[in-house]
Amino acid sequence: MPLGERAGDKSESRYCGVETEFSDDMPQLLTNHIYSAGFDFVVAQLMDPAYRPSLMQKESGEYGVLPFAGSDLVLSPSQWSSHVVGKISSWIDLDSDDEILRMDSETTLKQEIAWASHLSLQACLLPAPRGKSCANYARVVNEILQSLNNMLLWLRVPLVKTDDDATDVNSDHMIDSWEIWNSFQLLCEHHSRLSIALDVMSSLPSENSLGRWFGEPVRAAIVNTDSFLTNTRGYPCLSKRHQKLITGFFNHSIQVIISGKPVHNLQRGIADLASDQSNNNIDGVQRYPLRPYLDYIGYLYQRMDPIPEQERFELGYRDFLQSPLQPLMDNLEAQTYETFEKDTMKYIQYQRAICKALLDRVPDEEASAITTVLMVVGAGRGPLVRASLQAAEESGRMLKVYAVEKNPNAVVTLHSLVKLEGWESIVTIISCDMRYWDAPEKADILVSELLGSFGDNELSPECLDGAQRFLKPDGISIPSSYTSFIQPVTASKLYNDVKSHKDVTHFETAYVVKLHSVARLASPQPVFTFTHPNFSTDKSNNRYKKLRFEIPSDTGSAMVHGFAGYFDATLYKDVHLGIEPSTATPSMFSWFAIFFPLRTPVCIQPCTHLEVHFWRCCGPTKVWYEWGVTSPCASAIHNSNGRSYWVGL
Numbered sequence: 001m002p003l004g005e006r007a008g009d010k011s012e013s014r015y016c017g018v019e020t021e022f023s024d025d026m027p028q029l030l031t032n033h034i035y036s037a038g039f040d041f042v043v044a045q046l047m048d049p050a051y052r053p054s055l056m057q058k059e060s061g062e063y064g065v066l067p068f069a070g071s072d073l074v075l076s077p078s079q080w081s082s083h084v085v086g087k088i089s090s091w092i093d094l095d096s097d098d099e100i101l102r103m104d105s106e107t108t109l110k111q112e113i114a115w116a117s118h119l120s121l122q123a124c125l126l127p128a129p130r131g132k133s134c135a136n137y138a139r140v141v142n143e144i145l146q147s148l149n150n151m152l153l154w155l156r157v158p159l160v161k162t163d164d165d166a167t168d169v170n171s172d173h174m175i176d177s178w179e180i181w182n183s184f185q186l187l188c189e190h191h192s193r194l195s196i197a198l199d200v201m202s203s204l205p206s207e208n209s210l211g212r213w214f215g216e217p218v219r220a221a222i223v224n225t226d227s228f229l230t231n232t233r234g235y236p237c238l239s240k241r242h243q244k245l246i247t248g249f250f251n252h253s254i255q256v257i258i259s260g261k262p263v264h265n266l267q268r269g270i271a272d273l274a275s276d277q278s279n280n281n282i283d284g285v286q287r288y289p290l291r292p293y294l295d296y297i298g299y300l301y302q303r304m305d306p307i308p309e310q311e312r313f314e315l316g317y318r319d320f321l322q323s324p325l326q327p328l329m330d331n332l333e334a335q336t337y338e339t340f341e342k343d344t345m346k347y348i349q350y351q352r353a354i355c356k357a358l359l360d361r362v363p364d365e366e367a368s369a370i371t372t373v374l375m376v377v378g379a380g381r382g383p384l385v386r387a388s389l390q391a392a393e394e395s396g397r398m399l400k401v402y403a404v405e406k407n408p409n410a411v412v413t414l415h416s417l418v419k420l421e422g423w424e425s426i427v428t429i430i431s432c433d434m435r436y437w438d439a440p441e442k443a444d445i446l447v448s449e450l451l452g453s454f455g456d457n458e459l460s461p462e463c464l465d466g467a468q469r470f471l472k473p474d475g476i477s478i479p480s481s482y483t484s485f486i487q488p489v490t491a492s493k494l495y496n497d498v499k500s501h502k503d504v505t506h507f508e509t510a511y512v513v514k515l516h517s518v519a520r521l522a523s524p525q526p527v528f529t530f531t532h533p534n535f536s537t538d539k540s541n542n543r544y545k546k547l548r549f550e551i552p553s554d555t556g557s558a559m560v561h562g563f564a565g566y567f568d569a570t571l572y573k574d575v576h577l578g579i580e581p582s583t584a585t586p587s588m589f590s591w592f593a594i595f596f597p598l599r600t601p602v603c604i605q606p607c608t609h610l611e612v613h614f615w616r617c618c619g620p621t622k623v624w625y626e627w628g629v630t631s632p633c634a635s636a637i638h639n640s641n642g643r644s645y646w647v648g649l
């Protein structure tokens with residue numbers, strides 16, 4: 001469906017619209033030009049622009065027929081719903097001092113929305129708020145939203161932000177349209193049917209401030225013909241920055257709408273094309289005047305790189321909240337192991353790390369005399385056993401392997417693998433929880449992969465503390481350490497999805513999620529680090545960290561809906577593995593990020609800082625995180641005493 005939500009898959013066609021008058025030509029326009037001219041829908045006004053309820057009552061009494069721009073019979077029901085976005089009268093001003101205008105505006109808005117619902121339109125475009133003070137407009141829209149079934153309301157928002165406002169955020173001269181949008185959405189309590197149509201101007205704000213919009217519910221971007229430049233052949237084109245922005249819109253499933261009249265003199269171009277029937281004149285139908293602009297947008301889309309196969313596979317997971325795995329408390333399923341095992345990059349890194357450790361452990365001259373004892377703890381169905389044996393072969397070292405696994409179902413597969421590969425003389429399978437296994441000898445190397453998206457959140461520290469009893473005092477743990485990271489994000493879609501559960505529990509839960517429509521508001525910072533082995537006697541896996549994020553001056557104000565979490569693990573020496581964006585292991589897909597939501601989003605201002613606290617707490621049967629913000633304002637402590645979300649020991 002062109003106008004609703006869709007995955008941002010380049011294999012689907014992109015959706016484009018045109019803003020146009022609703023004239024008698026509408027049926028012809030939709031019949032003759034839709035798709036062939038490069039657009040999929042029109043944004044057209046629903047009501048005669050001269051209509052004012054107060055005047056109509058005076059002129060024709062109370063029961064006059066409303067002057068809608070076209071009867072519902074002018075188009076078929078599917079044309080209305082699939083190809084028309086209703087444009088609400090742009091004269092309405094619900095915050096005017098003029099009471100009559102205000103009342104007329106409210107009446108008209110409600111009548112137009114009711115008409116749009118009658119036509120089953122998928123979306124209506126609301127005019128931009130006229131100033132910072134838009135409370136009455138928001139109140140009426142909020143009231144409408146409460147009874148709206150399927151339709152989305154796209155609030156038109158000009159993409160403007162002056163750059164000189166950084167130091168004085170309270171200045172009356174400050175123009176940052178995000179602020180207006182933000183007050184509107186706060187007044188409407190982040191309603192999930194309220195979204196944005198960004199009006200793209202000829203000059204663009206700074207990159208950082210543009211980035212904020214990708215975490216907001218932007219559904220459409222309106223590009224006026226006068227924002228286009230002219231190329232050497234006289235055709236419309238866009239500046240480099242505009243091109244990048246439009247590509248960003250495509251990547252985020254934001255539909256592009258061309259508005260305005262043609263402003264390029266394309267006489268020569270059209271003459272050139274005159275002989276080309278398919279481009280100019282088909283069976284007497286005139287070429288659509290906005291076509292050169294649509295063609296250019298289509299060209300930008302075609303020019304984009306195709307989505308790599310792995311990302312294509314992950315499209316369905318974008319911004320989709322999932323509960324983190326609990327591999328200690330639960331037993332993973334076969335298909336989960338299967339997915340892990342396809343992640344070649346992860347095992348390549350492990351093999352590299354094991355190879356280096358083996359070479360350090362056994363000098364060349366003793367390679368044929370010493371057998372290294374290696375234990376894979378949490379062996380699953382065996383991929384790390386395979387990586388270890390390949391590392392042994394690569395390094396020319398002799399190995400004896402113990403594969404310890406507590407999931408009896410995975411152990412079945414492990415047995416078959418060992419038999420099938422003929423590893424019986426080298427690999428011993430132990431069906432046991434590593435914390436309680438009574439090992440017959442000590443290991444030189446302990447290999448594990450018990451990491452969650454936030455590093456320690458699948459209880460690797462607790463498991464390895466239990467397992468290190470059977471590691472030699474000078475033994476090596478792979479991984480040798482791991483660190484979690486967080487960064488504040490605008491993530492309006494995730495926030496709304498959490499909110500839809502209507503309980504505190506969901507706001508106090510961390511989710512695994514393939515982040516896509518988010519704005520990352522500051523660089524990630526390290527949170528908790530665990531190092532293995534850790535033979536100190538007073539060790540504790542409780543942690544507390546206070547973090548302070550500086551908000552860049554050119555970002556503008558922004559909303560923090562929560563924190564994205566990542567990890568980076570040092571496997572051995574310089575071999576690492578992780579998903580922290582600046583150092584992420586390329587082509588690795590075993591982990592998505594984690595998301596810690598905030599019950600109440602926090603608004604941050606440029607040149608200020610955001611202070612957040614994270615705790616890792618351990619009890620006899622569970623481990624949990626608590627988190628809270630203290631600046632610029634205090635939030636509740638989330639997940640106190642692990643009441644909503646915990647990981648079972």
Ligand SMILES: C[S@@+](CC[C@H](N)C(=O)[O-])C[C@H]1O[C@@H](n2cnc3c(N)ncnc32)[C@H](O)[C@@H]1O
Nearest residue numbers: 327328340378379380384405406407433434463
């Ligand atoms: C993330 S999976 C990794 C599996 C495998 N190494 C791989 O790379 O596909 C972690 C494995 O560790 C096992 N595990 C978790 N805690 C364990 C424990 N305390 N003792 C033994 N196995 C454990 C789980 O059952 C699971 O098979």
